[in-house]
Amino acid sequence: MHTTTKNLAILGSTGSIGTQTLEVLEGLQNQELFNVVSMSCGNNIDLFVEQVKKFNPKKVCAGNEKGAKELKSIFPKLEIFYGEEGLIELACDKSLDIMLTGTSGYVGLKPTLCAIENGTDIALANKETLVMAGDIVMEAAKCHNAKILPVDSEHSAILQSSAGKFDLLDKIIITASGGPFLNKTKEEILNATFVDALKHPRWNMGKKITIDSATLMNKGLEVIEAHHLFNLPYEKIEVVVHPESIVHSAVEFKDGSIVAQIGLPSMHIPIQYALCYPSREVGVKTNSFSLLGQNLTFRAPDFEKFPCLKMAYEAGKLGGTAPVVLNAANEVCVYKFLEGKIGIKDIIKTVEAELENHKLIKNPSLNEIFEVDREIRGRLK
Ligand code: MN3
Secondary structure, X not given: OOOOOEEEEEEOOOOHHHHHHHHHHHHOOOOOOEEXXXXXXXXXXXXXXXXXXXXXXXXXXXXXXXXXXXXXXXXXXXXXXXXXXXXXXXXXXXXXXXXXXXXXXXXXHHHHHHHHHOOOEEEEOOHHHHHXXXXXXXXXXXXXXXXXXXXXXXXXXXXXXHOOOHHXXXXXXXXXXXXXXXXXXXXXXXXXXXXXXXXXXXXXXXXXXXXXXXXXXXXXXXHHHHHHHHOOOHHHEEEEEOOOOXXXXXXXXXXXXEEEEEOOOOOHHHHHHHHHOOOOOOOOOOOOHHHOOOOOOOEOOOOOOOHHHHHHHHHHHHOOOHHHHHHHHHHHHHHHHXXXXXXXXXXXXXXXXXXXXXXOOOOOOHHHHHHHHHHHHHHHO
């Protein structure tokens, strides 16, 4: 069989999604499927050097100038960039077929839009992109015929379960593990430290997203992400707490039939599905039905105990710049929480106050989105 090789860019290759993406690539039986054209990293230069040696990209981007210089001394022939401009440089490459965005935070947004404008498909692992600018990104994708393929396990599950029949859906069901605070009281949650919050029972992820999982803000951001990805109103997006994390999400069709995608918690399948879509390829198999467990439980989320989820629905329904405020305020707070400077209750209070005081822009331009984002970060930092 003749295979066409896809030119791939990996943004954030040393992060949690990035390293797992490289594992997926190494595990594919057909090694002709992808050609890694470019890669970027943050501050982990040592790991990045190993990755560059192995995957041999033409262009790379470091988090800062110092990192770029270090790379230059090791790889004198490589095209080396740094910072956000560097990411844009990688993303604008017209030879790309698909770009995986595994960077965290808002830095992924501009590069993603650049790639979309060239018709490059996006394997999207960066939530902020759709949370901040979902309308603009999805519109651009439609205009330039670029696919936005979710890497997030829930959205991947929805895409897989829907079989593309979104017009026949009654609703989608996003599962949530519930995080480490699921069975804690409201008091215990409000007084928890970052050490407690980092003990995620199911998924091994980056620190920011682990805290967001503890407050259920992560699920809230995923609801907003799903709204844009699948073009569904918020009333048709339901969150169900499923601590075993075996059902990765489900769709319910108009006739009442529910289809779910299930498996052991692993990011390999959603990453591979996004990269290979719509094909299914032989890679490292991690699933086995007999290992999925005997007790799968489901319950409604407690919006009282997890007000972040409620705020995310509200911000999503308001639309415009409201999700930008939610995201920026939350992100600044989470990093402060990780430094031990504030508590969970301060995260909740701050996000709530910021949303309340915000003067909504209904159809913001990209500049207005960045403006609001900057304003909030500047004030809260
Ligand atoms: Mn997820």
